[in-house]
Amino acid sequence: xxxxxxxxxxxxxxxxxxxxxxxxxxxxxxxxxxxxxxxxxxxxxxxxxxxxxxxxxxxxxxxxxxxxxxxxxxxxxxxxxxxxxxxxxxxxxxxxxxxxxxxxxxxxxxxxxxxx
Amino acid sequence: xxxxxxxxxxxxxxxxxxxxxxxxxxxxxxxxxxxxxxxxxxxxxxxxxxxxxxxxxxxxxxxxxxxxxxxxxxxxxxxxxxxxxxxxxxxxxxxxxxxxxxxxxxxxxxxxx
Numbered sequence: 001x002x003x004x005x006x007x008x009x010x011x012x013x014x015x016x017x018x019x020x021x022x023x024x025x026x027x028x029x030x031x032x033x034x035x036x037x038x039x040x041x042x043x044x045x046x047x048x049x050x051x052x053x054x055x056x057x058x059x060x061x062x063x064x065x066x067x068x069x070x071x072x073x074x075x076x077x078x079x080x081x082x083x084x085x086x087x088x089x090x091x092x093x094x095x096x097x098x099x100x101x102x103x104x105x106x107x108x109x110x111x112x113x114x115x116x
Numbered sequence: 117x118x119x120x121x122x123x124x125x126x127x128x129x130x131x132x133x134x135x136x137x138x139x140x141x142x143x144x145x146x147x148x149x150x151x152x153x154x155x156x157x158x159x160x161x162x163x164x165x166x167x168x169x170x171x172x173x174x175x176x177x178x179x180x181x182x183x184x185x186x187x188x189x190x191x192x193x194x195x196x197x198x199x200x201x202x203x204x205x206x207x208x209x210x211x212x213x214x215x216x217x218x219x220x221x222x223x224x225x226x227x228x229x
Binding site: 033092106110 | 125150152206216217222
């Protein structure tokens with residue numbers, strides 16, 4: 001089974017609709033992230049969470065919100081979807097302990113979102 | 117601010133040829149550096165990473181990368197490319213202490229038989 005799962009894998013919606021993308025992980029990591037990928041731009045950070053009570057905006061958080069329901073679950077919401085939010089969305093997790101050198105991010109398979 | 121530049125958007129090589137993908141970064145201190153690969157329709161898979169120590173890093177699938185502080189570079193290499201290496205490759209720099217990754221725009225690799 002995959003360590004980081006995302007649902008749905010594909011979604012087509014209309015402008016103005018509310019959309020939620022979900023991410024679950026079985027790695028036991030404290031840190032979770034949401035990125036979007038656009039052609040020619042690489043991945044850009046939307047939000048990140050270092051634990052259930054710690055949520056932070058990334059570089060492109062406008063138009064998005066998140067919820068960390070549990071250590072293993074991190075959801076991304078588009079309150080009112082617009083066409084320029086059409087992108088590939090990735091969830092990632094990482095674990096960093098004191099003095100650890102293992103702060104590597106592990107990615108889910110992605111959700112392809114199309115906003116018409 | 118941290119940034120990552122991958123100068124080559126597309127690269128095409130013949131199967132069996134050597135490969136070098138370029139990555140330059142901007143960061144005020146010693147960075148964490150990563151290479152990820154994204155196969156068509158797949159998520160990102162970590163190829164290798166550099167945190168400290170030996171500047172030549174070995175990764176999975178026969179890839180290696182060399183950290184050159186003087187050139188602010190972390191180029192990815194493979195001596196002999198296989199058709200299955202066709203994918204998009206992303207270089208990323210991590211910020212110490214907060215574990216946020218800044219990604220380059222990616223290099224798309226095509227492999228000719």
